[in-house]
Amino acid sequence: MTELLPLIAIGAVALGAALLVFLVFASLPQKAAVRELLEPSQVQPRRTDDTRPFSQKLADTLPNGYTGWVQRQIIYSGRTGDWSVGGFVLLKLFVTAFGVLVGVGAIVIAQNALMIGAGVVMMLLFLVAPEVMLNSRADDRQTAIQRALPDTLDQMTIAVEAGLGFEGAMARAAQNGSGPLNDELVRTLQDMTIGRSRSDAYSALLARTNSEDLRRFVRAIQQADRYGISVADVLRVQAREMRVKRRARAEESAMKIPIKVVFPLVFAILPVLFIVLLFPAVLGIVAAFS
Known part of the structure; x- marks a missing residue:
């Protein structure tokens, strides 16, 4: 060597x-x-x-x-x-x-x-x-953005049904919390305030994020704005779908836990357990045959 x-x-x-x-x-x-x-x-x-x-x-x-x-x-x-x-x-x-x-x-x-x-x-x-x-x-x-999206959509849905416009509901939801999603919504509103079109502001929001749920929501809002669909209905449907997906992801993560536990159980816990249980017996056997 x-x-x-x-x-x-x-x-x-x-x-x-x-x-x-x-x-x-x-x-x-x-x-x-x-x-x-x-x-x-x-x-x-x-x-x-x-x-x-x-x-x-x-x-x-x-x-x-x-x-x-x-x-x-x-x-x-x-x-x-x-x-x-x-x-x-x-x-x-x-x-x-x-x-x-x-x-x-x-x-x-x-x-x-x-x-x-x-x-x-x-x-x-x-x-x-x-x-x-x-x-x-x-x-x-x-x-963090993907996890916070369902709750934010619920807040926006309540605000729109109470009579606020979509941008007003977005501002209210962004101001009522903290986190990366709230920061992105505030930045999108600032882009529209300084003169950028709504479509460009939404496109910049999608470019700054990598969440498929947020991408689907923004596209639904753009289509609703283009074809005159009620924003409240779109928000309600999107919020319900986001909650279902979040529950499905949580169940999927829970089902993966037993598989993830196998490695530390086999290589860390079981060897120590065997040593604790078998070491006195091994010492007794050695003492008996010696």
């Missing part, structure tokens, strides 16, 4: 160097693959001079598919104004470099195969950690 340590260390260094070279000098230029997801006020014109920050230049060297995925996840996370693709790529560069250094150090000083495997696993974890964290943040926000 000691003879293989130099080769493993050289391979790890080569792997880290290849990753860094890919992040910095990838040949495919970035194009605005997801510019349609952003509002016109948020889309910045592409500058041709060299005054752009280093993080943006670094992002321009990466493939379109990767930068487009990062931009979508940033939008779904609700951090469009705070985070950028260039900043995320720069963060990934530093995290990857740190992971490679730590992994190579663990491999170089390793005395057994376990430490070598731990070093390799550590490098892989640092490599994918930024994407996992960003995707988790986006999924959590979209899940």
Whole structure:
């Protein structure tokens, strides 16, 4: 094993160097693959001079598919104004470099195969950690939007039946709660207040979210507005369907619990239980035969 340590260390260094070279000098230029997801006020014109920050230049060297995925996840996370693709790529560069250094150090000083495997696993974890964290943040926000939608529709239905208009009911429901769905509704109302058409504001709302239930609801409202259907009836039907779907999802999650419990039960609980129950008997048998 000691003879293989130099080769493993050289391979790890080569792997880290290849990753860094890919992040910095990838040949495919970035194009605005997801510019349609952003509002016109948020889309910045592409500058041709060299005054752009280093993080943006670094992002321009990466493939379109990767930068487009990062931009979508940033939008779904609700951090469009705070985070950028260039900043995320720069963060990934530093995290990857740190992971490679730590992994190579663990491999170089390793005395057994376990430490070598731990070093390799550590490098892989640092490599994918930024994407996992960003995707988790986006999924959590979209899940919160989907869960809050039925209750929000119930509030809007009550407000419309009480005599408010659809925008007034939306404003009342958005002001009566807190969460990502309320923030998105407030932003949609602000878009219509500054002069955007209702259709464009709804399209921007759909671009900022990834909830299929919300997409279906917005499309139903657009069709009701186009064909003159009663908004109260549409809200009532949509709220009832959302509640049924939420109940079905809860039942599905409950049915998956026994399967998810099998792994910790078999590999964590049962071995400890067997040790506690059988250890005194084993000691008695050993003492009897000795």
